[in-house]
Amino acid sequence: MKDVYITRVSKFLPNDPISNDEMESVLGQINGKPSKARRVVLRNNGIERRYYAINKDGEFTHSNAKLTQEAISNLFDDSFTENDMELLCCGTSTPDQLLPSHAAMVHGLLANRNLEINSASGICCAGMSSLKFGYLSVKAGNSNNAVCTGSERASTKILANKFKEEADSLASLEKLPIIAFKKEFLRWMLSDGAGAMLLQNKKNDDSLSLKIDWVESYSFAHELETCMYSGGEKLEDGSIKSWTEYSSKQWLEESIFSIKQDVKLLEKNVIEKGVESMEMVFKKQSKDPSDIDYFLPHISSYYFADKLKKCIKESGLNIPESSWFTNLSKVGNVGSxxxxxxxxxxxxxxxxxxxxxxxxxxxxxxxxxxxxxxLTVC
Structure with missing residues (x-):
């Protein structure tokens, strides 16, 4: 089995950063009225700016595949070109289309050479699933290198016009002309962008590399119902009714393709199960977390940061608080x-x-x- 190193990491963030006060001018106002939830959500999540693949005129500037291709291109130089790639792994929760796969579309834009591709679906963990596939391939000797990505273009799902039919329906029924909080909550959280990593079976000679010691993942779907979803509607029994079972008229009237969040279920479980899974991974790896120099937690909101720190401490996991590193406030929640x-x-x-x-x-x-x-720096 080969050692695997992250030898390069790159990013691509589209257009100029958008401040909190500019958000509705880009995304639009639902039913023509300012959001009543926006300031509350922004105050709690601590995000100060984010990026959208939309210009100031409301025109789309990049597809998800294009964002990803731009991030990947930033990995290349004369010593490692696009034609040296052997494996492309792409993870996202917001592909541009249902078919073909996201990785196939990215490969089409790269237009480099024949290579193996893999697409990881899901939500935030899709980027880590992409990383793990590349890691295992290089470790097993199936490939000498892999380019792994995480990318999102969530802005297209949170534009006001995606909710217009439902808002009009609510207004005609003399209800509050706003979208239910579970549907509006994520409008003020999500951002666009892409990142890429180059994995190789040898480390850099003249710069630092990151040796991948292990990658682990855990699912609690066997005991918990759906919390965040798109392309369906949650029923009273907790099951999800697929978009394929709704009429095309209902797709618009009920904003079936909007991204929704059961915030009560999120609050109850996301920290508890997170710490439970941390305990599992440290036990499996016989790892003492007290020597971690940099802890990079993907948090959707700073609202959860203190709760996570407290729960980690109460569990007996000695992850140093001084090791925490995040850039959520500067780039927003970019999912995978x-x-x-x-x-x-x-x-x-x-x-x-x-x-x-x-x-x-x-x-x-x-x-x-x-x-x-x-990871270990070497």
Whole structure:
């Protein structure tokens, strides 16, 4: 089995950053009225700016595949070109189409050479699933290198016009002309962007590399119902009714394709199950977390940060609070790309030194999945 190293990390964030006060001018106002939830959600999540693949005129500037291709292209130079790639692994929760796969569309834009591709679906853990597929391929000797990505173009799902039919219906029934909080909550959380990692079976000669010690993931879908979803509606019994069972008229009237969040279920379980899975991974790896130098937790909101710190401490996991590293306030919640963007910023910071231990932590509230990776700077 080969050792596997992250030798390069890159990112691509579209257009100029959007401040909190500019959000509705880009996304639009539902039913022509300012959101009553926006300030409450923004106050809690702590996000100060984010990026959209939309220009100031409301025109789409990048597809998800294009965002991903741009991030990947930033990995290349004369010593490693697009034609040196052997495996492309792409993870996202917001592909541009149902078919073909996201990785196939990215490969089409790269237009480099014949290579193996893999697409990872899901929500935030999709980027980590992409990383794990590449890691296992290089480790097993199936490939000498792999390019792994996480990317999102969530903005297209949170534009006001995606909710217009439902808002009009609510207004005609003399109800409050706003979307239910579970549907509007994520409008003020999500951002667009992409990140990419180059994995190789040898480390860099003239710069730092990150040796992947292990990648682990856990799902709690066997005991918890769906929390975050799109392309369906949640029924009273907790099951999801698929978009394929609704008429095309209902797709619009009930905003079936909007991204929804059961916030009560999120609040109750996301931290508890996160710490439970951390305990499982440290036990499995016989790992003492007290020597972690950089802990990179993907959190959707700073609202959860103190809760997570408290729960970790109460569990007896000695992850140093001084090791926490996140850039949520500067780039927003970019779903499966967030962990890539954090690692890229850390690697570019000049703070890392040989021997440092890095822990990546990614929760996914879809049906509560968690993924972790442990890295050593070398």
């Amino acid at each position: 790309a967030s962990i890539y963007l954090m690692l890229e910023e850390l690697m570019s910071s000049g703070r890392l030194k040989k021997g440092d231990k890095i822990m990546l932590s990614v929760p996914e509230s879809g049906r509560f999945s968690y993924a972790y990776a442990h």
